[in-house]
Amino acid sequence: MNIKISALQFTRDVKSGNISAEDFVAKTMEQIQKIDGNLHAFLSLNDKAVDQAREIDKKIKSGEKIGQCFGMPISIKDNICIKDTKTTCASKMLENFIAPYDATVITKLKQQDAIFVGKVNLDEFAMGLSTEFSAYGPSKNPWNTDYVPGGSSGGSAVSVRAFECVASLGSDTGGSVRNPASFCSTVGYKPTYGLISRYGLISYANSIEQIGPLTRTVEDAAFMLNLIAGLDSNDNTTIDDNNMDYLKDIDSGIEGKKIGIIKEMIGEGIDPSVLSATKDAISKLEGLGATCEEISLDMVKYSVAAYYIITATEAGSNLARYDNLRYGYDFSVEGYEFNSYIEKARKKLGPEVTRRMILGGFVPSAGHAGKYFLKALKVKSKLTRQINDAFKKFDLLISPTVPILPFKIGEKINDPVALFLIDINTVTANLTGKPAISIPYAISNGLPIGIQLVANSMNDKLLLQAAHALEKTVKLPEVPV
């Protein structure tokens, strides 16, 4: 049986009786057993997955109503709550946190008969872009295991690319879905802020992050969006998309569309192979009938600084509850003397989380807020104005997803600033709430390159149509796993 098929192909095959959900899921679990010791995408596995698939097969056979996933095996980033399942955020602090409830996206996928094969790796609390900050060790890039898979949703990207699942849910705060998608050569899509409920996603920087799918095809991303998007009374920031069908008319093409090439994202520091792939993509888009033109968004050069100040501020607040009293505590029947215990608080948080918490205590504090936090908010609103102006002229914007190729594990871990700068092309979509997608575009020296498209808010359908059109021009070698 071929497990290297798309999500949509899977649902068609199970529906038509070509394959059984049980066989497919069993095969997928075998694949995980076989290769995950090496790739380390998973933090925990669902040992009932095959049984659940068997139940779905029974339902199909008996003609019961069946959800749109037909037992499709999905992996879930370990910062999204599944009831009665460990949700660790790849942190020692939440090593034993068993979520007592389902995230809204999980509830919706359960209703559609999806099967969760396991929880996948991330940088601790989603802070990082390589999974090297996972308290349980990094995941490996399936194209070359010496290299990072990107992050923070690295486990999601690896599991999709290495056929350990059909699709995955990650979260994207500053590129955390798109970056690993680019590094591992999968589709990674961050929707408009508010399109997918965040209820049950453990917050890092709540004002800009979104759950997003990582899939093998753009169509699969649209399919996933159909299942999980929409208004949720548990998340006041969600918006009503009127049950939009994102798959319908996905073949519409991009003829006549205007595409802006973001100048600041193809300049200094870009890898030559990434630049040439981007230029190639632009000419392909023009070949499909779009017109492309350069545009300058000069606030982009401040975007990374603003991004780190805003995310640190929110993280400092969102993670304040992990104080070693309520989570992560050692339990001693004699109890502890309060002050000595408090001194130890937060020792269970790793270096990157600690760094951002300290930064988050500083930049919004009295006497410093004006210089840092409030200025960062100004950058955010100016950047939003600039990109809104750009969308008056353009339907879409294009850039490489990441300006460089995947780097080696350990290569940059001691240089936080260098790591920060890799986010330059992805944070703009988060700061402005716009939808953005990364699609696999090229392989250079055996390492993937992704291309990013950005659309205006609530133009997710157009974004998916364009990405689908570009995707059809791409032919890539198979991953060597």
Next chain:
Amino acid sequence: MTKIGLEIHSQLTKLESKLFCSCKANYREFEPNTNICPICMGLPGSLPRLNQKAVEKATMIAMALNCSTPEKIAFFRKNYFYPDLPKNFQITQLNIYGDTSVGGTGVIMVGEKKIRITRIQLEEDPGRLIYEGSSEKNQITLVDYNRAGTPLVEIVTEPDFENPKEVREFLNILSDLLENLDVSDPSLEGAMRADANVSIEGGNKVEIKNIGSFHDLEKAVHFEITRQQSLHSRDIPIIQETRHWDDKRKITISSRSKEEDLDYRYFLEGDIPWVRIGKDIKEKLKSEMPESINSKKQRYVSKYGIPVQVADVLSSDKFYSDLFEAAHTQENAKEVANIITTDLMGLADTREKRESSKLKPSHLKAIADSIQSGKIARNSAKNALYEIVKTGKELSDIISELDLGNVSDESELSKIIESIISEEPQAVEQAKSNPQTINYLVGKVMQKTKGKADPKLTLDLLKKQIQ
């Protein structure tokens, strides 16, 4: 000049659920840590879900206190560490980046005095810490999160009060107002809490925190003024500090904590989008707002001719004015008001007595009508009322059971009067020369009939027999 400013926290106890989840707003009857959920416990991944009713009620309070109300309101995070705070931040409101709290500046009259309101904000109450243990060294702190997330309105005033009496009058008006709006029951334990700042001429401002009731607030202010004056008279400087109210010893104590130095790192709560409260919504709220105490009072005076003092007492208490509204007719209104303010208020003067009272508006109406038609004397009515509050029986049953009906049988009454006349020859003589003293004899008849003699008939018969 003494200056006093107040920060009053009032829970919206009449709401069904907490500010951000569906746990009960009235947490008082639960076992510790049973009125909780992932949201009010701040579990990883949970998000606040704003209770729109709380926003509406808080806006009503702002409008009732004549405060400005912005077009859009926002919520902020106040970041600080405390064991009773599940998320280690509190979701509250702030006016430093523009007026985004439910209420801006306003004015309320306390007698002839203007008290300026600085702002009104809606926020979540933290959990409750319970200290147990025999000695300070052995102390255990328990945390009960049942209260965490209860909707709370903070009302901040300018330092416009000059003495504890003004504070008390303001608190009376405020608690009547909150009760009348049906947003809060100020008599519930912990429903009203306050901080105060107090400074006397030539001294620094002192903040008093942790005052658990309105009653104690007045006491705390009084204590603090006396303390400061006594320091001042001995030329000891009054330092700027935060003091805590010790409700057992009824004194303020300097708090060694550096609470005033805390940096709360306020920033916008991204999980709750701005809430628009447009003209349309405000109009709707205004139309749903219960009649104000002042308007009630005026109506009682002008429509029913109820004396101003009686109208004042009656209108400012929601429990009694609701009773009045349900029991009165145009004819008996004065009588109903009279029964409530002179008799009932004494019988049901505590929360427990009010709650256990079996009196219904129909009872009140029956009593008032019976007094007016001469079926029952005022004195007997009072006894009947006492029985009704206790048992809830019908007035007619009580009249016959306790034999409270008026003696209005002419021959029976004449006999009684004859005997009084023979017992009181002196008074009879006096009454002949000075008709006003006849009331003494009426009183004697009343005594003998235990107040049941029809007063008008008694007077007529007396006059006839003396002449």
